[in-house]
Each structure stands twice: as structure tokens, then as C-alpha cells.
Amino acid sequence: MSQSRYVPPHRGNTSFARPRGRGNGGFGGRWFPDQVSPSFRNDNFDISEKFDELEVIGEGENSGVINFDAYESVPVEVSGNNVPPPVNNSFGETELEEGLKRNIERCKYVKPTPIQRHAIPIASAGRDLMACAQTGSGKTAAFCFPIISGILSLKARSSSGLYSLPRGDGGGVAYPTALILAPTRELSSQIHDEAKKFAFQTGLKVVVCYGGAPAGHQLRNLERGVDILVATPGRLVDFIERERVSLSKIQYLALDEADRMLDMGFERQIRKIVQQMNMPPPGSRQTLLFSATFPTDIQKLAADFLTDYIFLSVGRVGSSTELIQQKVELVEDTDKRNYLMNLLHSQRGPGVNGKKPLTLVFVETKRGADNLHFWLSRNGFAATAIHGDKVQMERERALRSFKSGDTPVLVATDVASRGLDIPHVAHVINFDLPRDIDDYVHRIGRTGRAGKSGLATAFFSHQNIPIAKALVALLQEAKQEVPTWLRDYAQSSSQSDHSHRSHRYGGGKYGGRDFRNFTEPKADNNSYFGTNGNGYHAMEPYNTVTSHGIPSSFTGSSDNFSNAAFGGSYHYAGANTESYGGDHKVEGGALGYASVVPSGWD
DNA sequence: CAGTAGC
Numbered sequence: 001m002s003q004s005r006y007v008p009p010h011r012g013n014t015s016f017a018r019p020r021g022r023g024n025g026g027f028g029g030r031w032f033p034d035q036v037s038p039s040f041r042n043d044n045f046d047i048s049e050k051f052d053e054l055e056v057i058g059e060g061e062n063s064g065v066i067n068f069d070a071y072e073s074v075p076v077e078v079s080g081n082n083v084p085p086p087v088n089n090s091f092g093e094t095e096l097e098e099g100l101k102r103n104i105e106r107c108k109y110v111k112p113t114p115i116q117r118h119a120i121p122i123a124s125a126g127r128d129l130m131a132c133a134q135t136g137s138g139k140t141a142a143f144c145f146p147i148i149s150g151i152l153s154l155k156a157r158s159s160s161g162l163y164s165l166p167r168g169d170g171g172g173v174a175y176p177t178a179l180i181l182a183p184t185r186e187l188s189s190q191i192h193d194e195a196k197k198f199a200f201q202t203g204l205k206v207v208v209c210y211g212g213a214p215a216g217h218q219l220r221n222l223e224r225g226v227d228i229l230v231a232t233p234g235r236l237v238d239f240i241e242r243e244r245v246s247l248s249k250i251q252y253l254a255l256d257e258a259d260r261m262l263d264m265g266f267e268r269q270i271r272k273i274v275q276q277m278n279m280p281p282p283g284s285r286q287t288l289l290f291s292a293t294f295p296t297d298i299q300k301l302a303a304d305f306l307t308d309y310i311f312l313s314v315g316r317v318g319s320s321t322e323l324i325q326q327k328v329e330l331v332e333d334t335d336k337r338n339y340l341m342n343l344l345h346s347q348r349g350p351g352v353n354g355k356k357p358l359t360l361v362f363v364e365t366k367r368g369a370d371n372l373h374f375w376l377s378r379n380g381f382a383a384t385a386i387h388g389d390k391v392q393m394e395r396e397r398a399l400r401s402f403k404s405g406d407t408p409v410l411v412a413t414d415v416a417s418r419g420l421d422i423p424h425v426a427h428v429i430n431f432d433l434p435r436d437i438d439d440y441v442h443r444i445g446r447t448g449r450a451g452k453s454g455l456a457t458a459f460f461s462h463q464n465i466p467i468a469k470a471l472v473a474l475l476q477e478a479k480q481e482v483p484t485w486l487r488d489y490a491q492s493s494s495q496s497d498h499s500h501r502s503h504r505y506g507g508g509k510y511g512g513r514d515f516r517n518f519t520e521p522k523a524d525n526n527s528y529f530g531t532n533g534n535g536y537h538a539m540e541p542y543n544t545v546t547s548h549g550i551p552s553s554f555t556g557s558s559d560n561f562s563n564a565a566f567g568g569s570y571h572y573a574g575a576n577t578e579s580y581g582g583d584h585k586v587e588g589g590a591l592g593y594a595s596v597v598p599s600g601w602d
Numbered sequence: 603c604a605g606t607a608g609c
Contacts, residue, residue: 183606183607184606184607185606185607210607210608211607211608211609212607212608215608215609232606232607232608233606233607233608234606234607234608234609235607235608235609236608237607237608238608238609239608241608260606263606265605265606265607266606266607269607364603364604364605365604365605366604366605387605388605388606388607413604413605413606414604414605414606415605415606417605417606418606434604434605435603435604439605
């Protein structure tokens with residue numbers, strides 16, 4: 001086995017060997033003892049100094065030690081054909097390239113999070129993947145590691161003459177090998193920072209492109225060569241149309257916040273980039289989709305981009321949230337400001353290390369953000385605001401000022417709701433609740449990251465009745481207290497989950513279910529479909545899928561299913577992870593069809 | 603309807 005070959009990097013002295021890791025990954029430049037994870041309090045003090053010593057690029061804002069205990073008992077669902085087994089307890093077991101492993105070690109990530117344990121072997125095996133995992137549980141590394149490792153091994157082979165991987169061709173056109181797309185500029189920037197750390201001294205070049213910043217600098221970076229391009233859609237399309245970037249050599253495509261990227265407002269751009277800009281088709285590239293939420297209707301859209309993919313869900317979709325204490329208060333619009341003021345006053349005491357606790361306040365509109373920011377400032381609160389009508393410099397300044405604690409209150413629109421890893425956010429306040437419950441999940445996920453606890457307070461007004469039902473379901477799922485009045489609203493409202501998407505959760509609310517398992521017609525003699533109850537069906541996780549051939553009823557029925565594979569599936573509770581494979585039984589038969597064999601990319 | 607996203 002490859003793990004016996006793994007040789008820890010030479011500088012791995014034992015004082016490093018303790019669980020620590022990433023939120024969304026990062027180097028611990030600053031680190032504050034974690035009030036809520038006392039189990040690690042005594043052995044973390046040396047993170048930053050060890051780190052700085054290594055000169056590994058800059059300051060990882062998203063530093064942090066993972067409280068692994070918080071993740072030990074999460075449910076996992078995996079389905080698809082021939083699912084590669086997870087690794088257990090260390091990155092040493094993975095088949096990642098040595099250069100990357102060295103950086104992982106430098107990052108002090110000694111132990112993969114659950115999403116990493118499962119996703120890395122799947123992605124390393126070259127499989128397409130649709131993955132759901134809680135906010136703050138380490139998704140960025142989960143897709144970055146296999147991509148970086150994969151490119152490194154391609155290059156290794158290339159030097160022996162097997163592959164030719166063009167980078168800038170001298171004609172001013174950049175040919176990235178991997179493309180990572182994200183829905184906001186700040187998130188792209190964050191992913192870029194992370195990926196650079198992971199690719200440190202490997203020779204790989206990571207470049208980021210997004211709007212609102214001068215194009216010249218980004219273009220110069222592209223000209224110097226790019227292996228991994230991180231981008232937001234608009235600027236990328238611009239560069240492609242100007243023929244400064246070509247996607248014709250793409251072998252890895254990752255969509256972070258994938259459901260967002262395929263939702264209205266982004267879907268067309270993504271389809272254009274992926275399907276109409278010369279990118280190799282599914283089967284000729286590897287596609288990785290990650291998010292904390294993955295509504296059924298979006299899963300169906302996403303299937304267009306994938307081939308014989310594996311669906312992976314770690315923890316309830318839209319949940320991590322047992323770590324986040326959620327409160328819902330009945331506050332009418334006219335009372336919100338006073339209520340907020342009281343809340344902020346009540347938490348004015350010194351926070352971690354004498355810093356004020358950071359509070360992130362979400363509002364519905366850009367104008368609302370400005371108004372509330374102004375009002376807070378006038379009332380003596382050091383606040384700032386971020387939204388899409390601000391110029392990029394202001395956006396970045398606001399974020400920086402919030403992270404540093406200079407302005408411990410940040411008023412934000414949904415521009416800040418997804419992916420941003422801001423350490424030490426103690427409290428997320430939904431001043432205005434979003435219309436979509438998934439947005440709520442992402443917003444509160446700005447706290448309670450990397451296994452730490454957090455607090456989320458929502459102001460529920462009359463206008464929010466449409467999401468009452470979904471909110472109650474979510475609170476129950478996360479084992480939170482549900483106010484009686486809210487339960488009443490939920491029962492009285494005829495609204496189902498959403499105004500126009502009531503079917504989105506298909507067969508299982510928040511279940512992180514693979515839609516292929518409950519929307520497909522049952523295949524005879526394969527009773528495995530539709531057996532997903534609440535229990536954990538103990539299953540043999542791998543080598544269960546051997547059959548081929550797809551029922552004719554599947555084949556031409558829908559574009560959405562053209563690439564889908566229907567295969568084995570397993571669930572288990574995290575309690576079983578340590579003895580993985582020991583106590584699982586085969587769940588049932590499997591069916592699938594021969595996957596498209598990758599046939600090169602040009 | 604809001605929000606994100608290029609000049």
C-alpha cells in the first residue's frame with residue numbers, strides 16, 4: 001500500500017504532531033486560544049511561531065485548529081459506482097504527491113477532516129464528484145489537494161516525455177490546467193491564497209482573476225504561466241473573449257459553492273464557460289462540485305457537467321450547525337434597530353484576547369447595508385459595510401477592517417454569505433432573514449467554523465412567514481430550540497419550503513441526498529433505490545458495483561441523466577469511521593452503466 | 603423582488 005511508503009517530511013518533529021488543521025485551511029499567522037474548544041487550549045500556543053519560521057507565504061487569516069471531536073459523529077452518504085474508500089486518520093495515507101504532503105505538514109494539518117477523508121481518495125482516483133459538507137469543515141483543501149497533486153504527477157510524467165502541458169505559449173494566451181470558479185471576488189481571492197500555500201515550492205503557478213481590480217496585473221500574472229486559475233465568471237469570460245486565456249487544456253474543473261454557481265443569475269455564465277468556451281467535455285476533464293447545500297433541482301442541472309460521478313455528503317446538508325447556537329427572535333421591522341443595539345451592547349465586553357467579538361450582520365439589500373452601517377456609526381459602534389455597489393477597494397478594506405477587529409461589526413449583503421473564512425466571528429445576526437433557507441445556512445456558517453462554536457441570531461418579522469416552515473425544519477435538524485410562535489407560523493402557513501422551489505429537497509429534507517437515489521424509477525431486482533430511511537444502512541462501501549447496463553427507461557429520458565451513473569451507496573455514522581470497513585454490510589445490488597472512458601482532451 | 607458577476 002502506498003501509505004507504507006509515506007515518509008514524513010524531515011522537519012516533522014513530534015511537537016508538530018497534534019491535530020490541528022484548517023478551517024478553510026490556512027496558516028496560523030495569528031492565533032487566539034479557542035474559548036470554546038478547551039480540549040486544545042493547552043497545546044496550540046506554538047502554531048504561529050512554528051509557522052512563521054517556515055516562511056510559507058503570508059498570513060493565513062483563516063488559521064485555526066480544528067476541533068475534531070465536533071466532527072466525529074457525522075453521518076456520511078456516498079453513492080456512485082466503485083467508490084474509492086476513504087482514508088482514516090492521516091494525510092500520509094493519501095496518494096498525494098510528496099511536495100504537497102510537505103506543505104500539508106507545514107500547514108500542521110495532520111489529520112484530514114471527514115470531507116477530506118472521503119473526497120481526497122475519490123478525486124485522486126480521477127472521479128467526478130458532487131460533494132456536500134458543512135460550512136467550515138474544510139472543503140477548499142478537499143478539492144485543492146487532489147488538483148495540485150494531480151497536476152504535479154502529470155508534470156512528473158511530462159518530464160519523462162509522456163505529456164506535454166503547455167503553459168503560456170509565448171503568444172499571450174494562457175492555458176491553465178485547472179479552473180476553480182467561485183461566486184464572489186473575495187472568495188476567489190481567499191481560494192487563491194489557500195491554493196498558493198498548498199502549492200508552495202512545487203513549481204505550480206496559481207493565478208486569480210476577478211473584476212473590479214485592474215486587469216493588467218492579472219494579465220501579466222497569466223503571461224508568466226498558470227497551472228491553476230481561480231476566477232469569478234465575469235472577468236474570466238472577458239479574458240477568454242479577448243483571447244488571453246484558453247480553456248482548451250483544462251483537465252480539472254472545480255466549482256466552489258456549486259449550487260450558487262448553477263442557480264439563476266450564474267447558470268448561464270457557467271454554462272457558457274463550461275460548455276461553449278472550448279473546455280474539454282465531461283469525461284475528458286475531471287469535475288469537482290462542492291457546496292454546503294445542494295438542492296435537488298440544482299443537482300439535476302449539475303449532472304450535465306459530470307460523468308459517472310460520485311455523490312458525497314458529510315453531515316446533514318445545511319447543518320454543521322449543531323456547533324452553532326441558533327436563536328430566532330420575533331422582531332418587527334420597526335424594532336430591529338433597537339433590538340440590534342441591545343444585542344451589541346450586551347456583548348461589548350472583551351472578547352478573545354481582549355479583542356471585541358466580531359459580529360456579522362446580514363441585511364437584504366445593498367441600500368439597507370449602507371443605511372444600517374450609517375446608523376450604527378452614528379450611534380457609536382465601530383462598524384463597516386460590504387456589498388456589491390462598493391468599489392473593490394472599499395470591499396476589501398471593509399473586510400480587512402472587520403477581520404482585524406478595528407471595526408468589529410460588519411454589515412453585509414449576501415456578498416459575504418458564502419465561503420468567506422473569517423476567524424473569530426462570534427455572532428452572526430440575520431437582521432433581515434433571506435428568502436431562501438439555503439442562504440440562511442451559508443450565512444450562519446460564517447461562525448462556528450473548524451469545529452468551534454458560534455452564535456446566530458435571526459430577527460424574524462412578519463415578512464418572513466414564507467420561510468417559517470423551512471426554518472423550523474432546519475432548527476430541528478440542528479437540534480436547536482424552536483420557539484412556539486415560530487412553530488405556529490410554520491404550521492399555519494400554507495407555504496411549503498420555498499415559494500417557487502418546493503420540490504427542491506425531493507425525498508429528503510436537508511438530507512444531503514443524492515437525487516439519483518430518490519428521483520429515479522426503481523429498477524427491478526435492485527431494491528436498493530428508495531431504501532434510504534433514517535437509519536444508517538450499514539453497507540460495504542466499496543467493490544459493490546459490478547453491473548453494467550442502464551435500464552432503457554433511464555437512457556434517453558432526460559439530458560440531466562445522460563451522464564449519471566447509478567451505483568452503490570453507503571451510509572455510516574462517524575462512530576464507525578475508525579473501524580471503517582469492519583462492520584459494514586452490503587446494502588444491495590447496484591446498477592450502473594459503463595462510464596465514458598476519458599479520451600484525452602483535444 | 604433581492605443578491606453575485608466585465609468592461
